[in-house]
Amino acid sequence: MFGLIGHSTSFEDARRKALELGYDDFAAGDLDVWCSAPPQLVEYVKVKSPTGKTIEGAYIDSCFVPEMLTRFKTARRKVLNAMELVQKKGLNITALGGFTSIIFENFNLLQHQHVRSTTLEWDRFTTGNTHTAWVICRQLENNAPSLGIDLAKARVAVVGATGDIGSAVCRWLSVRTGVAELLLVARQQQPLLELQNELGGGRILALEEALPEADVVVWVASMPRTLEIDATKLQKPCLMIDGGYPKNLDTKFSGEGVHVLKGGIVEFCNDIGWSMMELAEMEKPQRQMFACFAEAMLLEFENCHTNFSWGRNNITLEKMDFIGEASVRHGFSTLNLKPQLQVATA
Numbered sequence: 001m002f003g004l005i006g007h008s009t010s011f012e013d014a015r016r017k018a019l020e021l022g023y024d025d026f027a028a029g030d031l032d033v034w035c036s037a038p039p040q041l042v043e044y045v046k047v048k049s050p051t052g053k054t055i056e057g058a059y060i061d062s063c064f065v066p067e068m069l070t071r072f073k074t075a076r077r078k079v080l081n082a083m084e085l086v087q088k089k090g091l092n093i094t095a096l097g098g099f100t101s102i103i104f105e106n107f108n109l110l111q112h113q114h115v116r117s118t119t120l121e122w123d124r125f126t127t128g129n130t131h132t133a134w135v136i137c138r139q140l141e142n143n144a145p146s147l148g149i150d151l152a153k154a155r156v157a158v159v160g161a162t163g164d165i166g167s168a169v170c171r172w173l174s175v176r177t178g179v180a181e182l183l184l185v186a187r188q189q190q191p192l193l194e195l196q197n198e199l200g201g202g203r204i205l206a207l208e209e210a211l212p213e214a215d216v217v218v219w220v221a222s223m224p225r226t227l228e229i230d231a232t233k234l235q236k237p238c239l240m241i242d243g244g245y246p247k248n249l250d251t252k253f254s255g256e257g258v259h260v261l262k263g264g265i266v267e268f269c270n271d272i273g274w275s276m277m278e279l280a281e282m283e284k285p286q287r288q289m290f291a292c293f294a295e296a297m298l299l300e301f302e303n304c305h306t307n308f309s310w311g312r313n314n315i316t317l318e319k320m321d322f323i324g325e326a327s328v329r330h331g332f333s334t335l336n337l338k339p340q341l342q343v344a345t346a
């Protein structure tokens with residue numbers, strides 16, 4: 001059985017959902033009440049692959065909300081408690097969704113393997129980052145040509161290039177896609193230099209230098225809400241793949257010729273019959289989901305019960321091939337630009 005650990009996009013959403021599910025006390029509670037709320041197993045689901053195989057899984061709401069990010073101990077406790085619940089329920093492979101994988105990595109939760117009487121077994125969990133990286137690369141390859149962008153001549157800026165997802169995206173784009181030039185953006189210089197060395201290329205630039213040069217921008221960093229970007233200085237056309245979380249780039253760009261695509265989202269071939277993706281504001285919540293969640297399903301379909309995506313910068317092209325082939329085989333497709341936004345290829 002697979003598992004998905006997630007959370008609401010805001011405190012307000014979490015309260016609304018609690019009311020719908022009949023948790024009236026939580027719905028009326030303030031943030032302090034939510035800070036002490038235990039994780040909830042919200043629903044069980046069955047998913048049938050076009051291969052005929054059916055798997056079962058569960059969605060666990062960690063009862064974390066982004067407003068708790070500044071409360072270090074609370075955030076840590078929320079993630080560990082959700083992982084403990086997953087293990088007690090006997091789920092074989094569970095994806096850490098939304099902020100939970102970031103909290104796990106950034107707060108170094110590997111040091112906290114013991115939660116009360118439970119010793120967490122890491123091979124029951126995956127960040128889902130390998131599938132997310134593969135999906136973002138396929139979204140780029142599928143959608144840039146439909147905007148008239150020739151990838152063999154294109155400059156692609158990767159914002160968050162040194163991150164777990166960003167570095168995998170850079171490897172794929174330089175070796176498999178063969179884009180003309182990668183523009184590498186992050187804040188710390190040393191990891192950028194190491195990445196450039198590993199790739200044998202790519203230009204290190206500050207964000208404001210990279211954006212005006214880029215035909216495609218892949219955002220794989222959680223950017224501050226206050227970030228201001230002058231859309232008039234961007235290339236036209238420009239494809240923006242919003243792979244960060246939360247996904248808020250479409251509110252920042254309104255300029256003609258700038259096309260924002262929600263990155264790291266997949267669509268399943270059938271309705272799943274769950275309610276959890278309504279929380280994540282998916283356009284088709286019965287079929288669409290974060291690629292990291294789909295990774296847990298794929299690993300369950302493939303009987304691959306291991307922490308497939310784990311730690312930082314361990315994503316290889318071979319792993320991306322494996323999960324990408326499984327994704328196609330089991331009925332997932334990547335989200336594309338809406339047809340009316342595309343222009344004829346020159």
Ligand code: NDP
Nearest residue numbers: 160162163164165186187188220221222244245264290291
């Ligand atoms: P990492 O923490 O491994 O990497 C983050 C990267 O962003 C680093 O390169 C970091 O480098 C850079 N960065 C952070 N802040 C800034 C900034 N202000 N300006 C420029 N660069 C910045 O994260 P992951 O690779 O695990 O995840 C990346 C993003 O993808 C996250 O937002 C995550 O929530 C999202 N995600 C989305 C999924 C989906 O939609 N399906 C699934 C999983 C994750 P430095 O610190 O040097 O700046």
